[in-house]
Amino acid sequence: MDDDFYRDYILDHYRNPRNFGHLEHPDASADDTNPLCGDRIAMELQLTDGRVSDVRFSGKGCAISQASASMLTESIRGKTLEEIAKLPKDVVLENVGIGISPTRMKCATLGLRVLKSAAIGRIAAWPDEE
């Protein structure tokens, strides 16, 4: 991985995650663990008229998995579950994927995988393996 990978905005999202916590009555949710390292992410979605009106994530793990999930939650309001199910991996890799090593790609894509799992109601494929 590159020396300069841990840019300020990644550290900021790691230390001050956005939309972190739980919804009282989520309409869709999922959680998963990266078996390689034990990183955990849960995603909860609230829908209004079929579109995401609120989102929360929770979890524990490295700066990459947590910052990636945090940034992801900032970009999905207003989307339908169908749209979320079709999100390309670039949606997270644009933020955190630059210079990342292959073994840590799962850290970057864990949040997206969990989000897609919530959208389709079952565990989704790894975005980097699609």
Place this chain on the structure above:
Amino acid sequence: MTSTLDTCDDAKAARVVADFPILARPTARGKRLVYLDSAATSQKPLAVIAAIDEYYREYNANIHRGVYEIAERATATFEAAREKLARFVNADPREIVWTRNATEAINLVAYSWGSANLRRGDAILLSELEHHSNLVPWQLLAERTGASLRFIPVDDRGELVLDDLDALLRDCKLVALAHVSNTLGTILPLETIVPRARRAGAVVLIDGAQGAPHLRVDVAALDADFYAFSGHKMLGPTGIGVLYGKRALLEAMPPFLTGGDMIRRVEYARTSFNDLPWKFEAGTSNIAGAIGLAAAAEYLNALDLDWVRAHERALTGYALERLGELEPRGLALYGPRDPQRISGVLSFNFADIHAHDLASILDTEGVCIRAGHHCTMPLMEKMGWSATARASFYVYNTRADVDALVDGLAKAARIFKI
């Protein structure tokens, strides 16, 4: 052992480093390779690589069958390898069974001895710091037989608490313990536990995956019934390991895997089995692996296991001192703090930097460490750690490697603005 050994024998360590070709290769970033993950797998000296190369180039043939020259040489060298490993742990060659690794050796005991000897109401005693390989096979055995699992607790420094050992040993048929914790480096007090377990009538298995590479093992003195270890953590190749078992126990045990080479006579309806140790070695063995592992054992003998221990203890002491400098900045060291109590493994976390991020930053400096749960998830859960960073030392590590680790951690602190 003299005290001078404990002040780091850098001159001998430098000669050892020269025996490991991989350590002379810079990383893709042009950094010196600083390998601090020997608890996962060790590097291989030229002597081991050459022994494997020689077998494939000069006398590759199957063993125990061919009557031609190279087959005779392969068989003789393979069985000589067994004798060398027997001497390495002070056992009889008939008590040395080749397996793929320590995990397979433990599974062999769990399936063969365990299924034949455990009943409902029996107990299996483990410790809370076991690697998954010395936990999962016993969980499954307990499910199959109705036996129950018990655990010797560990304290918050990763030392076993033996206060209730007598109660834990009651109705206990099997005690299965690590020699050394792969996560914390704790050396288990086997000299205390094994005699008490034997007096209580339990069979004792030691998971020596982290023990045999670093500590002189004398199975006769230890008096354990089984001792399992892997070749690849002790300078040998992957895919070869050893199960030592007391002869009387091995004789009485049914075969585990069955097929060729482990038989005496096969009819369509029935089969009689081969003598020890071949009864447990179905199919063509990892011949090159056994030969390579014997070369590794000879290399360690030539280094002298007492020197290995003293070198690692000195290096651990130095690392505890250097890492201690970072404690005011948030470095948390886990496990016993006494080099006498640790075998070359240090687990830690650094402020709010996740262990995987630490490992990635250290990697940019050529420093290889492990991060994660180290296949001891229940221990991590008990201690409240989601992951730790782990540096582990072996014969080829020097104080310069410890310095590189500390410099890399300082870089991580800069990047994470600590």
